[in-house]
Amino acid sequence: MQGIQIDLISSEKLAALTSMEKIHLILDHVRKGSIIILEKGLSPDEQSTLIEMTMREILPDGFNGIEIETYPSRDQSPGFLQKLLGRSAIESRLTVIGPANQLRMIKKEKDIISAWVSTR
Amino acid sequence: MNILVQTKRRLSKFLMAFFKKKKARIGIYGPPNAGKTTLANRIARDWTGEDVGLVSEVPHETRRAVRKSDISITGSNGSNITIDIVDTPGVTTKIDYKDFLEYGMDKETAVIRAREATEGVAEAMHWLREDINGVMYMLDATEDPFMQVNIMMIGIIESRKLPVIIVANKIDLPDASPQRIRSAFPQHPVVPISCLEGKNIEDLYEKMVEHFG
Numbered sequence A: 001m002q003g004i005q006i007d008l009i010s011s012e013k014l015a016a017l018t019s020m021e022k023i024h025l026i027l028d029h030v031r032k033g034s035i036i037i038l039e040k041g042l043s044p045d046e047q048s049t050l051i052e053m054t055m056r057e058i059l060p061d062g063f064n065g066i067e068i069e070t071y072p073s074r075d076q077s078p079g080f081l082q083k084l085l086g087r088s089a090i091e092s093r094l095t096v097i098g099p100a101n102q103l104r105m106i107k108k109e110k111d112i113i114s115a116w117v118s119t120r
Numbered sequence B: 001m002n003i004l005v006q007t008k009r010r011l012s013k014f015l016m017a018f019f020k021k022k023k024a025r026i027g028i029y030g031p032p033n034a035g036k037t038t039l040a041n042r043i044a045r046d047w048t049g050e051d052v053g054l055v056s057e058v059p060h061e062t063r064r065a066v067r068k069s070d071i072s073i074t075g076s077n078g079s080n081i082t083i084d085i086v087d088t089p090g091v092t093t094k095i096d097y098k099d100f101l102e103y104g105m106d107k108e109t110a111v112i113r114a115r116e117a118t119e120g121v122a123e124a125m126h127w128l129r130e131d132i133n134g135v136m137y138m139l140d141a142t143e144d145p146f147m148q149v150n151i152m153m154i155g156i157i158e159s160r161k162l163p164v165i166i167v168a169n170k171i172d173l174p175d176a177s178p179q180r181i182r183s184a185f186p187q188h189p190v191v192p193i194s195c196l197e198g199k200n201i202e203d204l205y206e207k208m209v210e211h212f213g
Helices: A011-015 A019-031 A044-057 A080-085 B003-019 B036-048 B107-130 B148-159 B178-184 B201-212
Strands: A006-009 A035-038 A066-070 A074-076 A089-091 A095-099 A103-108 A113-117 B024-029 B066-074 B080-087 B134-140 B164-169 B190-192
Touching (some): A019 A035, A019 A044, A019 A066, A044 A066, A044 B148, A095 A103, B024 B107, B024 B201, B036 B066, B036 B201, B066 B201, B134 B201, B148 B164, B178 B190, B190 B201
Parallel strands (some): B024 B080, B134 B164, B164 B190
Antiparallel strands (some): A035 A095, A066 A095, A074 A089, A103 A113, B066 B080
């Protein structure tokens, strides 16, 4: 039976990983053809590193990159400590990542992401 | 070269020498084929008389970040900035050499181009984290601004607290909708231009002086 593996990763699991561990986890799964769903998305710095590392993994006739979609982030009102440190709080939200040659985003709205997945 | 351009250059050089302002490195970022190199060339040509890079309809023509130094821009009120412009490869999360075959390249050339493009995008991301003080984020006004790569890039730029101007290019085309870009990124200044025709380019220079000065 042919199929696609989908890995749903909880926010608790993500919180226990370093940024590089998260990125390696994502790329290891996606290169094998899995679709990853993160309960909480990546920080902007992690997204930047993910793009950079994805580019370094691309091979002719092999892995050709990722498709990634996330809900628009929501600004949270900063707490006392965040105000004190001058940090704004941006809530990262559910994120879908898959191989670019298998995952196509059809439609994204405020709270709905529609995707189409093909077998290799 | 017209008299206006010559006068602008002389005034800019004079002001730069007089005030010795600290230079900012301004990166031109955006998805492939938004017109980044066309803009870099226009800015460089208008203020230094030289080009930055080659322009082509094939995506990823720019595959290395290219810096043009000491561009001095003067606004209408006499305010002046001196910047380095960094033209960067189009940012994307996927590159397939097969896409280049459609433009008549053989497989070997397409594979080399794809490899150079991947290195270029990685380098552009590195520049953004390490070496850029401000960003002009370039969008094709005929395309959907809500593409994930744009959302991610604007988020990354905001998280680094870099000043950003969003440039809505290609307003000479009938399908262009700068308003759609304004509604996608209401938190940032959006300047609609046509790089090809030079339409509104003076507005962009005013905004650059105001925003990056």
